Amino acid sequence: MAILCAMQSTFAQSIKVQQVVITGKVINTSTTTPKAIKANFFNPLKHNGLSVKLNDRYEFKVAEEMIFAQTMTVHYADYFIYLYVAPGDSVHLTIDATLLTKKDFSWLKITGDHGTISDQLNKANRYLDQLPYHKYDYSHSPAQLLLDFKEDYQRYLLALKDYAALHQLDPKAVELAASERKYGLANYISDYDNNDKAATIKLFGDAFFGKDDPKNFQSQMFPYYLADYLRRLTGADTTIAAATKAHQFLTAIQKGTKILLKETKGPSRDYMVYKYITSFLSQNPKLVDSIPNLKSYFTDELFYQELKNSALLLRDNTFPITPIKGIQYLDANNNPQSIPETDVFRYLAKRYPNKVIYIDVFATWCVPCRLEFQSTPSLHQSFADKDVVFVNLCLQSDVAAWQKMIKTEAIKGENYYLDNDATKLFMGIYRLDGYPTYILVKKDGKISTTRAPRPSQPALVHKAITQLL
CATH class of the missing domain: 2.60.40 (Immunoglobulin-like)
Known part of the structure; x- marks a missing residue:
């Protein structure tokens, strides 16, 4: 060791x-x-x-x-x-x-x-994507689910081996395709839960996943796996949840990092500590200045410096004025209306003057997004008589699926749709990582945060909105 x-x-x-x-x-x-x-x-x-x-x-x-x-x-x-x-x-x-x-x-x-390797990787990934999808049985125990996972992964490896031999793939392209598949599949089971928390942690920390091997950062999906593992590690401690609920974020940070620092030293642990602390900075970026001996948490100073940079970035919610076209809006009769090319936040500030705007950025195919919508009616009711507008921005989705979802699921609020080009620009300009994302806009039209609490966090989101009224 x-x-x-x-x-x-x-x-x-x-x-x-x-x-x-x-x-x-x-x-x-x-x-x-x-x-x-x-x-x-x-x-x-x-x-x-x-x-x-x-x-x-x-x-x-x-x-x-x-x-x-x-x-x-x-x-x-x-x-x-x-x-x-x-x-x-x-x-x-x-x-x-x-x-x-x-x-x-x-x-x-x-x-x-690496042009040739990239070319081969695209074609290998496309081939593997066409294989039948295996749905995991979440009623299985953590030990059995791990066996199911390994069996499914082996199925892909055998198919990849045959494809690689047929098309004479570079060994590096094969290695990357296998790595992408492993951590992509791990992402598929990230919502698995079991009453036996210790056994579930053992499942996701199994040596099969190579949690501590820095080479696995070669997969863009590996950090997502690590983030899921750290969530389970820290989530098993009820005192962290209690501290978070009470808005005692510094206490939650200290308790969580104490758990994470028991992991093997190296880039994986550094990343998990970085990821865990940044999850609280969205509530208060100044927290980073209150953590004693923060630098000592990391084996590589780079992670510490980037954590400090993340805090600075979260404090800076200024973005360039960027007109975007390809936006639609559902009117009072649920008919789509096209909006001329415009800067999204300037448009919203003009349309809803002197209002706090809570924006739900979602996609129709995003399961967590749909789950969050179950909590929005009570949130809307809490601010029914206040100067608050709830805006739903649908991105990276089929326009017909968007209209159907709004109608069949009776999603309330102001509903907007961004086409593919508009989605790409919006996500990049405002530094958004994925779905769902929640944005708060102050009464003066300026962005307060692009990391607002979710509707399923009633105490946090109520406090965040109320502070802007």
Whole structure:
């Protein structure tokens, strides 16, 4: 164990920050060609989805600092393009708009660093995605679910082995495809729960998942697995939940980090400590200045510095004025109306003057989003006679599915829809990680926070809204 810890400490100290640059050009364009892209760098220490509009020549360039050699994605049209990049890499994408209807990635050419590996990874992932989906039985015990998971994962590995032999894949592409599949499947079971908390923690901490191996950061999904594991570790302590409910966030931070610091030293532990503390900073970024000996929590100073940077970023809720088109609004008769190109928050401030605006950013296919809507009626009722407007922004969804969901599930509030290009720009501009996300806007139209409490957190969300009235 001492040797392992020493190896991980050396790895942590060797982490170097370098920029990755992604450029691209869309060729054979038409008036219907999508004009926005979103680059999801998945640097685990940054909220770093970057969105850009294509210029008049349909070219783009995005860049971000990276710390691991890992996978990332570029979202264009309806596709997620996988890239394998290392700090310092430069990659160029050529996209043929006339071939976008083909699902075999024949419309894409990747050149630059690791271009061949990235190309093979996209095709291998597409092949694996076409295999039948196995639904896990959540009535199984944690031990049995782990066996189910391993069996399912083995099924994918056998299929990948055959595909790799047939198409002569680079061993690195095979390794990455296997890693993406493992942690992608782990994300599928992230909502598994069992009364035996200790056994559930043991399931997700099993050596099979390689929790402490820094090499696993090569998968963009690995940090999500670690975040789920830390949630279970800290969630098993009822005193943390009690402290959080009582808004004693510093106490909750200290209790949680005490648990996490028992994990093996290295980048995985550093990341979990970073992730755990930042989850509280959205409530009060100044908390970071109140944690005694904070720097000593980390084996690599980089994680400490990025935690401090995250706190500064959360204090700064200023964003560039960015007109976005592709927005619709449901009128009083539930008929969709198009909105001219506009900056979203300037539009909302003008439409709902002198109102506190609570914004629910969701997608129709997002299960947690739908669950949160069950808590919104009581939240709306709490502020029925107050200067509060509830706005629902539907992103990354089919427009017909949006209209159907609003009608069949009787979702109240002001309902808006952003098309694919608008979604990419909105998520990147406002540094949003996923769904659901909640945003609070002050009466003067300025953003208060992009990390507001959820409707299912009644005490927290009620306090956050009331403070702005």
